[in-house]
Amino acid sequence: FITGTQSGIVDISKKSWIFLILSGLATGASWLCYYKALQIGEVSKVVPIDKLSIVLTILLAFIFLGEHVTVKALIGCVLIVAGTFVMIL
Known part of the structure; x- marks a missing residue:
């Protein structure tokens, strides 16, 4: 605006609207689940696990979108996973 x-x-096509609405609903549900997890769990353990979604996104981009696997991306994913496990311990 x-x-x-x-x-x-x-x-915007009907198909795109459907996916935009479904994406909004999924995002809202995700945040509700995230805050519920924060209510019942330790923040220091919930938040790092949430950050693993970055690794999942990168993995799905490689598998379904055909993005190229780079050394930089692999190192980044390994560091995110390692950092998550360090924070959980």
């Missing part, structure tokens, strides 16, 4: 391009909203 700031840039004045809201007229492009009508050009």
Whole structure:
């Protein structure tokens, strides 16, 4: 709305709207589960596990989107996983 391009909203296909709505619902549910986990668990253990979603996202991008596996990405994933386990201990 700031840039004045809201007229492009009508050009979004039904299929895209469905996925946008489902994505919003999934995101909302994810946050509710996250906060519930924070209520019943230790923050120092819940938050690092949540951060593993970055690794899952990278893995799914390699598998389903055909992104190239780089050494930099692999090192980053290993460091995220290692850091998560260090924080959980």
